[in-house]
Amino acid sequence: MEIKVGIPGGLLYYRYDTFINTFFDELEIDTVYSLETTKKILDMGVNCCVNEACLPMKIFHGHALNLKNQCDFLFIPRIMRCEKNEFICPKFCGLPEMVMSGIKRYDNVISYPIKMNRPYDLINHFIKIGKSLNVKEYKTISAFQKAVKKHNEKKKGIHDIGYKHNVFLGGHPYNIYDSYANMNLIDKLHSYGIGVITEECVDYKDKEEETKGFIKKPYWVFFKNNYGAGKYLADHGQIDGIVYISSFSCGIDSISVEILKNNVDHFPFLVIKVDEHTGEAGIDTRIEAFADMLERRRLH
Amino acid sequence: MYYMGIDVGSVSTDVVLLDKGLNVVEEIYLKTQGSPIQSVYEAMKIVRDKYDSKQISGVGTTGSGRMIAAAITGADVIKNEITTHAIAASHTDPDVKTILEIGGQDSKIIILRDGIISDFAMNTVGAAGTGSFLDRQAERLGIEIDDLGKLALKSEVQVRIAGRCAVFAESDIIHKQQLGYSKEDLIAGLCQALARNFLSNLGKGKEIQDKIYFQGGVAANLGIKKAFEDLLQKEVIVPKHFKVMGSVGAAILAKEAVEKNGGMTSFKGFDILNAKTHARSFECNDCPNHCEVVMIYSNNQRIGCFSDRCGKYQNQTDVRFKV
Numbered sequence: 001m002e003i004k005v006g007i008p009g010g011l012l013y014y015r016y017d018t019f020i021n022t023f024f025d026e027l028e029i030d031t032v033y034s035l036e037t038t039k040k041i042l043d044m045g046v047n048c049c050v051n052e053a054c055l056p057m058k059i060f061h062g063h064a065l066n067l068k069n070q071c072d073f074l075f076i077p078r079i080m081r082c083e084k085n086e087f088i089c090p091k092f093c094g095l096p097e098m099v100m101s102g103i104k105r106y107d108n109v110i111s112y113p114i115k116m117n118r119p120y121d122l123i124n125h126f127i128k129i130g131k132s133l134n135v136k137e138y139k140t141i142s143a144f145q146k147a148v149k150k151h152n153e154k155k156k157g158i159h160d161i162g163y164k165h166n167v168f169l170g171g172h173p174y175n176i177y178d179s180y181a182n183m184n185l186i187d188k189l190h191s192y193g194i195g196v197i198t199e200e201c202v203d204y205k206d207k208e209e210e211t212k213g214f215i216k217k218p219y220w221v222f223f224k225n226n227y228g229a230g231k232y233l234a235d236h237g238q239i240d241g242i243v244y245i246s247s248f249s250c251g252i253d254s255i256s257v258e259i260l261k262n263n264v265d266h267f268p269f270l271v272i273k274v275d276e277h278t279g280e281a282g283i284d285t286r287i288e289a290f291a292d293m294l295e296r297r298r299l300h
Numbered sequence: 301m302y303y304m305g306i307d308v309g310s311v312s313t314d315v316v317l318l319d320k321g322l323n324v325v326e327e328i329y330l331k332t333q334g335s336p337i338q339s340v341y342e343a344m345k346i347v348r349d350k351y352d353s354k355q356i357s358g359v360g361t362t363g364s365g366r367m368i369a370a371a372i373t374g375a376d377v378i379k380n381e382i383t384t385h386a387i388a389a390s391h392t393d394p395d396v397k398t399i400l401e402i403g404g405q406d407s408k409i410i411i412l413r414d415g416i417i418s419d420f421a422m423n424t425v426g427a428a429g430t431g432s433f434l435d436r437q438a439e440r441l442g443i444e445i446d447d448l449g450k451l452a453l454k455s456e457v458q459v460r461i462a463g464r465c466a467v468f469a470e471s472d473i474i475h476k477q478q479l480g481y482s483k484e485d486l487i488a489g490l491c492q493a494l495a496r497n498f499l500s501n502l503g504k505g506k507e508i509q510d511k512i513y514f515q516g517g518v519a520a521n522l523g524i525k526k527a528f529e530d531l532l533q534k535e536v537i538v539p540k541h542f543k544v545m546g547s548v549g550a551a552i553l554a555k556e557a558v559e560k561n562g563g564m565t566s567f568k569g570f571d572i573l574n575a576k577t578h579a580r581s582f583e584c585n586d587c588p589n590h591c592e593v594v595m596i597y598s599n600n601q602r603i604g605c606f607s608d609r610c611g612k613y614q615n616q617t618d619v620r621f622k623v
Contacts, residue, residue: 038588180589184609261505266418280607281364286422289382293417300416 002030003133005110006071008063009035011056011092012079014173019151020075023126026143027135032070034063037180041066046276048102054247055181055275056174057091057098065103073133075110076100082221084117089222089252157200158186164193165294168233170226170260171245171253175274182245183280185272185287189243192291197239199229206232223256227263234264240294241268248275268293302351303358303558304567305551306340306373307381307544308332308365311404311431312517313339314544315347317356318551322391326350327544336365337577337596340372344573353569358558360384360550364405371596371604372577374568377550377557382408382420384549389513390415391552392539397509400498400528400536401545402518404431409502421502431518437473437490441483448487452523455488457481462493469493488523495527510534515542575599584608 005024007013013020013035024031034041037059045062053061067074076096082088091098096111112128115121123144130140158176160166167189175182176198189196199207207228211218218224226244233239242264246253261269270290272283302325307314309332317326328346332339360377361369362384370378381403389396390412399410407430411419423430438445459481462472473486481489499508512534514525519542528536541548558565577598584591593613596604605613 036588039590040588258505268419271421285364285380285382288380289417289420292380292383293420296416297418300414 003073004030004032004071005073005075005133006064006067007031007033007075008060008067009033010037010060010063010178011095011174012077014177015156016151018154019147022150023143023147026146027130027133027140029133029135032067034066037062037178039180042180042276048104050098050102052249053091053098054249056172056178056247058276059174059178059181060095061099061102064099068103068105073108073110074105075129078111078113079116080113081115081117085217086117086219086221086224088220089250157198159197159201160190160195163190163195165240165291165298166195166197166238167241167243167294168230168239169196169198169243169245170230170256172222172247172250175245175247181274182272183274183283185243185245185283188284188287189291192287194243194291194294196243197229197233199225202229202232210235220252220256222252223259226256227260230260231263234267240298241270241290243270243272243290245272245274248273268297301357302355303360303551303555304347304356304373305384305544305547305549305554306343306359306361306366306369306375307363307384307546307550308336308340308361308369309363309381309404309517309546310406311435312543313343313363313365314547315343316541316544316547316551317347317351318548318555322552322555324541324544324548327541329543332365336368337372337579340365340369341573341577344373344570348570348573353567353571356565356567356569357563358551358554358565359567360547360552360554360557362546362550367604367606368579368596372568372572372598374566374572375554376561376566377553379550379553381406381546382410382422383417384546384553385515386410386412386417386420386549387552388541388545388549389515389539391548392541392545393511393513396511396513398506398512400512400514401516402430402494402498402514402524403516406430407498407502407516409498409506409508411506411508419506421506423502431516433469434490434494434518434521437470440470440473441477441486443483443487446520449491449520449522449524451484452488452491452521453526455482455484457485458492459485459489460493461486461489488527491521491523491527492530495524495531499528499531508532508534512536513542514538515545517543519543572598577603581607584613 041062044065045058049058049061076099078096079092100106112125114125126144127140210228210231211224301320302317305316313330313332315328319325328343330339359373359375361375362379362381366378385401389399401408408422438448462468514536519538575598579596581594584593591608593608
């Protein structure tokens with residue numbers, strides 16, 4: 001019998017989609033995806049996730065629940081660390097347990113810890129996955145290498161050109177790229193003649209440079225990416241403003257937004273909070289007013 | 301020659317008429333009471349009794365119900381309430397540098413420099429520091445909302461009330477009330493909490509310079525005005541038309557839009573009041589998004605539609621809306 005692996009969309013799938021897809025394809029394992037966030041997915045997630053979690057966590061739960069009865073294995077990565085001496089939101093480290101208890105599925109969940117800063121650990125992690133799916137080690141290694149290659153080749157981020165105004169669009173990838181959660185934010189900005197640049201389009205070295213000089217080394221990956229990129233683009237005159245999309249109750253953003261605001265003096269800055277709201281009037285009003293402000297500043 | 305501004309907010313629907321020189325000649329303030337279509341109709345009827353359609357040279361709508369109001373009247377301009385409030389304030393006094401605005405569900409701070417918005421902030425998801433919260437607390441204490449400000453000024457002892465969230469504030473008020481504090485002191489504490497919360501949430505990191513305008517329905521409350529003055533150590537001015545500044549701004553923009561358009565208005569005239577207008581909403585099942593689509597009908601003809609994410613219903617509608 002063929003083994004089928006279920007892959008929930010949401011969270012960092014938005015960043016590592018190419019890697020994950022290629023890896024499982026190369027293993028020649030059957031996969032089933034739940035990728036597009038819809039009202040149904042959100043409702044399912046809200047009902048099975050702990051109440052205090054942020055919106056993207058709830059959405060991920062919805063995708064996982066959607067796949068619960070459609071697959072033999074459920075792939076819920078436990079990302080512990082992305083870079084050396086840096087940390088990720090603790091919810092990622094406990095994601096498998098959170099989801100398992102939420103959707104009430106406790107067996108055949110692929111949840112080995114991933115430490116991306118150690119290549120040796122990383123490859124071992126995927127060899128373990130291969131083993132539990134009865135795939136030979138050499139095949140897994142080759143799948144892993146191909147997946148890494150494709151991931152590295154992929155064009156990441158958004159760098160619009162040809163718009164009247166340009167803004168840095170800050171936030172976590174799953175808020176930026178999930179157009180259901182962010183209510184089509186990017187399209188809405190485009191419709192006002194505002195192009196966006198995301199953090200992936202700023203050099204790693206430049207981001208690193210911008211985050212130097214704090215009294216303590218900031219150790220959140222999301223902070224470094226967003227702060228570093230926003231500050232760099234603002235200082236180098238590449239943008240007219242900053243739009244930051246953040247989930248309600250996000251701990252890391254609560255710091256990132258304030259520090260970034262304080263360090264780009266008198267710069268047009270719009271923070272959009274997303275939660276389970278579906279009324280779009282609030283977000284439309286803010287975007288329109290922000291666009292008016294950019295336009296009137298330009299003419300002035 | 302009059303320009304009409306309509307501001308359909310969560311709590312009130314305001315209509316103003318401006319003359320050619322942009323002076324306010326009519327000012328109508330009605331409660332929205334959950335039915336924006338009804339309240340726009342009511343307000344328009346009051347205008348019709350004094351003016352005829354030809355006298356209206358342009359219409360602008362604003363507020364969270366600006367789409368519905370535009371669908372009914374055929375507005376020349378539809379604008380968000382941040383921009384309209386700023387335009388009205390800098391028209392009233394070009395030296396205004398800060399606007400504090402508290403409405404029914406929203407509160408905002410707008411920073412103006414040389415009459416141009418240079419920064420703004422709006423409350424996020426909660427409605428703690430807004431008019432509906434005050435309404436509720438006044439009701440709980442058995443006081444008319446209009447008396448709230450006067451009572452607050454009579455307070456002698458400052459009671460500290462938690463202001464972050466409406467639920468926290470309410471339980472704090474109840475606890476302190478049971479300890480025997482007077483209503484006046486509780487209300488003064490509430491005003492302080494609201495102003496403190498406003499400034500720490502929205503005003504954080506913003507340079508609040510003179511002149512400061514305080515507008516929106518809550519500006520009627522002298523207790524909050526005083527709380528702002530105490531906290532800022534600056535004079536806070538409540539402009540004459542504080543309640544309807546949004547609609548004043550919309551009317552000014554309507555004039556600009558009509559002039560740009562060669563003097564033609566798209567106002568449908570007061571005959572629309574003879575038509576029966578109603579809204580119908582349904583859940584579209586064509587894709588998994590299940591949008592709750594709203595359609596506006598006038599005499600069974602569709603005049604407006606919103607909330608469909610893909611836009612297919614909006615495209616079918618005669619009147620197209622650009623947000």
